[in-house]
Amino acid sequence: MSTPYTKENLSKKKVVSRLASYMKPHKKALTYAFIMLCIATASDVLGPILMKIFIDNYLTPRNFSWQPLTVLAVSFILVYMISVVLNYFQLISFQGIALKIIQKLRMDVFGKVQQLGLEFFDQTPGGSIVSRITNDTEGIKDLYVSVLSTFIQSTISLIGIFIGMFILDVRLASFCLLLMPLIFLLMQTYRHFSAKVFRVTREKVSQMNAKLSESLQGMNMIQAMRQQKRLRNEFGTISSQYLRSQMKNIRLISFLVRPAVYSFYLIAVMIMLSFFGIQSFDSVVKIGVLYAFVNYLDRFFDPINSVMFQLTRFQQAVVSAERVFGLLDDKRLAPVKEGTSDPKITEGLVEFRDVTFSYDGKKDVLKNISFEAKPGETVALVGHTGSGKSSIINLLMRFYSIEHGGIYIDGEPLKTFSDEELRAKCGLVLQDSFLFASDVMENIRLGKTSISEEQVMEAAKFVQADQFIDKLPGKYHEPIGERGATFSSGQRQLLSFARTMAIDPKILVLDEATASVDTETEEAIQEALRKMRKGRTTIAIAHRLSTIQDADQILVLHQGEIVERGTHQELLKLEGLYHKMYQLQLGDVQSKSGSAVS
Numbered sequence: 001m002s003t004p005y006t007k008e009n010l011s012k013k014k015v016v017s018r019l020a021s022y023m024k025p026h027k028k029a030l031t032y033a034f035i036m037l038c039i040a041t042a043s044d045v046l047g048p049i050l051m052k053i054f055i056d057n058y059l060t061p062r063n064f065s066w067q068p069l070t071v072l073a074v075s076f077i078l079v080y081m082i083s084v085v086l087n088y089f090q091l092i093s094f095q096g097i098a099l100k101i102i103q104k105l106r107m108d109v110f111g112k113v114q115q116l117g118l119e120f121f122d123q124t125p126g127g128s129i130v131s132r133i134t135n136d137t138e139g140i141k142d143l144y145v146s147v148l149s150t151f152i153q154s155t156i157s158l159i160g161i162f163i164g165m166f167i168l169d170v171r172l173a174s175f176c177l178l179l180m181p182l183i184f185l186l187m188q189t190y191r192h193f194s195a196k197v198f199r200v201t202r203e204k205v206s207q208m209n210a211k212l213s214e215s216l217q218g219m220n221m222i223q224a225m226r227q228q229k230r231l232r233n234e235f236g237t238i239s240s241q242y243l244r245s246q247m248k249n250i251r252l253i254s255f256l257v258r259p260a261v262y263s264f265y266l267i268a269v270m271i272m273l274s275f276f277g278i279q280s281f282d283s284v285v286k287i288g289v290l291y292a293f294v295n296y297l298d299r300f301f302d303p304i305n306s307v308m309f310q311l312t313r314f315q316q317a318v319v320s321a322e323r324v325f326g327l328l329d330d331k332r333l334a335p336v337k338e339g340t341s342d343p344k345i346t347e348g349l350v351e352f353r354d355v356t357f358s359y360d361g362k363k364d365v366l367k368n369i370s371f372e373a374k375p376g377e378t379v380a381l382v383g384h385t386g387s388g389k390s391s392i393i394n395l396l397m398r399f400y401s402i403e404h405g406g407i408y409i410d411g412e413p414l415k416t417f418s419d420e421e422l423r424a425k426c427g428l429v430l431q432d433s434f435l436f437a438s439d440v441m442e443n444i445r446l447g448k449t450s451i452s453e454e455q456v457m458e459a460a461k462f463v464q465a466d467q468f469i470d471k472l473p474g475k476y477h478e479p480i481g482e483r484g485a486t487f488s489s490g491q492r493q494l495l496s497f498a499r500t501m502a503i504d505p506k507i508l509v510l511d512e513a514t515a516s517v518d519t520e521t522e523e524a525i526q527e528a529l530r531k532m533r534k535g536r537t538t539i540a541i542a543h544r545l546s547t548i549q550d551a552d553q554i555l556v557l558h559q560g561e562i563v564e565r566g567t568h569q570e571l572l573k574l575e576g577l578y579h580k581m582y583q584l585q586l587g588d589v590q591s592k593s594g595s596a597v598s
């Protein structure tokens, strides 16, 4: 069994380097943005030095010359304008790159989800997948949009500020430099604690989405069973846990980030003032230097504050990225073609040879299943609920891979067929016919351009779906809402029959509907099924034994094993499980018709 992803599978380093690898295609644009950012920041840092020159060199009492002042004013405005314009362009560049990266990431995740096998979907709630594609990628977006540019900008600013400080006064600048290790320590501490909090926060968002999606999907049952209160409570619990973890983060920021950074600021100011105080004993304190230093100190803590705040987002983004990459690395893929041969399905001979299968690697749900369906034959699968009927179909459709035994079509192993060949020649009709939000035509054709409108209509006619389609206001272009909710279950069945017939498969795989429809629709469905089965190998799950009496072979399953096999008459004679089930259903039907009469 493949291991499902866990956050521990990916180290933080790997996550960060993978996030960085997404930037590779944008190297050129990033370089431009980076250069703009550097120049903008340098211009920004130049301001106080210009001011210092003005104060110390030209602001002398009773002496005012216009010329240097004008030069300085123009330089000041010029530098400021360069900084504003370049900051504007670098911001747009970074944001544009970030949005492109996220779009790619989102498409990667969506593409990956489509490659994953049913094993994955059996074990992962839909809402949590939605959460990864939406919330988590959105979380990563912040990383590229603001974190990255802030980190770069802040680093460049800090370097610039230090250069400025060193130009002004080496000793004082060295004092400030000593503060850096302490600030880094503070950042590390914050990162350590916040990572834990963020993981919980993301997990809670995911759980909320999962609960929401479950509630939306099962709304009819929830209302019918009056489960609103229970679900509200469950949602409330997760929501409160989410709130608590958010509060924890706020406390962490309020406690660790603001006061700590402010304390460092005060220490730095005190060092600086003491320094100038001591200096005043020996020499004159230059006001311009003092001004520039105060200005730099203010600016020095700006990038540190922003980095600390961006660290929050960085943590969030890394946690989100762990979850997204975890999904991208998930090994529970849908089985795909193996080998280089490219067999085709021409006859429709289906064989199961000694197949044993387990979903979880522990409990065998199918044991030593062997049977053969000759071309054009109908093999019916019957048995109590949980006996393994659907599992046989799941394997034949290659939704899961098998490790013991083999499945063959026309003598070739199932795993050697390409997906295109398999899906084109094996038509699957499930109990719950899934309709896409589109129109009737597209739901039958499913985007296959090789199927003409005439072929769609023929298919509909073949299964007699045309009778109700013709009565629709838009006919074949009548819109269908999500999941086909506006159609009756019988109509949905007929549409899915038409969809299967449109591809004209060699093999039919049916899970017969149990939903009760009116007698007229029931007859239409049975008639359609009879016609569809003609000339096609059919493997059908039969819930009502009356519908498969003409099957060439009936396999009776019990706890994953075939316990009886034969035709309807042979099995009745055997007086075993099938006979018992038949008698039971017959009794059911008779008592129902009896009570209807009385």
Ligand SMILES: Nc1ncnc2c1ncn2[C@@H]1O[C@H](COP(=O)(O)OP(=O)(O)OP(=O)(O)O)[C@@H](O)[C@H]1O
Pocket: 122, 359, 360, 365, 383, 384, 385, 386, 387, 388, 389, 390, 391, 392
């Ligand atoms: N996706 C799954 N993951 C794990 N176990 C499963 C899964 N699907 C079915 N099972 C288990 O496999 C066994 C066989 O189930 P299966 O759906 O094949 O029975 P069935 O005969 O089709 O039942 P029904 O008539 O109720 O549809 C059951 O014990 C079931 O719990």
